[in-house]
Amino acid sequence: MKLTLGSLFDGIGVFPLAASRFGIRPVWASEIEKVPISITKRHFPEMEHLGDITKLNGGAIQPVHVITFGSPCQNLSTMGAREGLSGSKSGLFYDAIRIIKEMRCASHGLYPVFAVWENVAGAFTSGNGMDFRAVLEAFQGTGIPIPGVGKWANAGLVGGHGPDLCWRLMDAQYWGGGRRLARRRRIFLVADFRGKRARTVLFKPRELHTYSDAGCSGGLQATRVDRILTAAPRGKVPILHPFEERRMRQSAKNKDASAFFRSFGRPNGPFPTLLSGSVNMFSFWYEGKERDGVIRYVTPLECERLIGLPDGWTAYGAEGEPVSPAARCRALGNAIALPCAEYIMAGVAEALKG
Template identity: 60%
Template sequence: MQRRLITADITLGSLFDGIGVFPLAAQRNGIVPLWASEIERAPIYITKRHFPAMRHLGDITKLHGSEVPPVHIITFGSPCQNFSMIGNRAGLAGAKSSLFYHAIRIIREMRDASGGVFPVIAVWENVMGSLSSNDGLDFNAVLAAFQSAEIPMPASGQWAAAGMVRGGQPDIAWRLMDAQYWASPRLARRQRIFLVADFGGRRAAEILFKPRGMLALSEAGTAGGLPAAEGDRSAFLEAGRRVPIVRPFQMFRMRAAAKHQEHTQFQNSFGFANDPFPTLLASAVNPFAFYYEDDPLGGCVRYPSETESERMMGLPEGWTKLGVDGEEIRPAQRYKALGNAIALPCADYIMAGIRETLEK
């Protein structure tokens, strides 16, 4: 039986917080971010600037769930380096991805200390590779950790891009979401698994699969706003200037063409309209080809700026520019933080679903 939320404020705690995208989405949906856990200096300074009332609790390995202020929602995007297709694919056995179990421990400790009341909802986010690493056994371990029970592998041996585990506690649903389809104008390609665990009922599927309206991204000129423009958001330069054609620069295509002296293929390395936009990476920045339709020879190949990278994630312009004391965050730190972050519209959709279901 579902338990109705009776408190006036729905609250959130963010583990592995990064630059505070889950707290931002929560705030945009009327949910109060109470605390965060993060160890990287630059992201902490960034989020302290945007959420001065949100407590920072420090290293997750040193936290105990019974001593952390109880919240209705706990979000965590545990480190993905060992799951990623470009990582070492060590999976949950990897030194960084194994930190996942500290989040599970904190959730259990909080529920034990609160008599099974808090948290009501947990949200886990990770890279697409977490579905397939170690032949799917890692995602199986993730589900088993949430359920505290054995979960059978699919008969196919492969996990679907969306699914549910129902019958035990919590109620679980997961979904692969690609950020480029969750906002208009379109964002950068960014495929992430989002898992919702409902400890208070059977609402995970309603939160994660029910169609609902999306919050608009801020327009140009507003505080922390995004520039208004048409087309793909990654193509936008500063408001008021000409909008160039932007294509992901295909470095591997270019190298192969140069090696085999294939002139046409070399030209094609500057990208096609249907080439997928690469995800932003914490370890590297992808170059793009910029040119104007009436002046293709006057174009260039360059990396997106930090501001353009924020726009590709749907974040307010300048979100990562300054720390709490007004000091500028170094470009390398901004790129890394953005590469580790999630896209705002995806987080918005999930937070809207949580608020909607908890307030019924």
């Protein structure tokens, strides 16, 4: 059986990349931003690009076994105005649900078999928990009560007459397999329309690609941060301190000294979440040489490594044209961490292959 995938809100093709590594062929994608589309076309030249999700009819496009979608998070994130699913961006979630329902209707309930939704942890609390409830109800097609404790757990499941639903909060920093990845807390929800396998997909331990198999040369290692900076005498220990520039600027503005110092990371701590609106910074020096330290921005290559992507994934577009560093960092700030996507696609492939 040839397994297939469709990717809504595709970005730079992380779900298609993860799926392809487990025998699931990406056949179409929906995305509207020019640079991410070009990057994805370079890596998946045979994948059809369908354009604006609001103009798609799920019953008229090729049926697929799996539909993935990381719908826009701007209105759900704790860093935004938090309009929730009523916001113009995050509300596009309902277009993805519509497309899934249209495809299932046109295929007499055969496709898709699985759907995977990804979004920020803020979706749990947006609208006092009502927005995540709306997400579950949109999949399930029936009312779902908010837990008695008044908040959503970081992992859970919903049974009943609709699809089998499970969700889990995953932080990319713990999925690097020895690589140093950025902190990236995201909700992953799996819907199984033909069985009770969602919990197996999301909670079963399984081996993934090794460090070399993934095609990555590693996360942001202190010894590999910059060829110029690491050209020090042998025996010197490099010290790397990632810090959160946005928190630093805000705490300085508010004259909050304790928050300002908390914005500095620790040498062995996780790298802050990559953002699409700004480029992360870090400080670097050799042990005992703090006065000789420097502060610099993270490069696009390092951003790729921080979310587990192969080196140079965003470097060129479909025609071999170089992508600007700013455009690369913006696209990577919106992207999904590859190791997390791989874990889920491994489970989906396992379930579909029976």
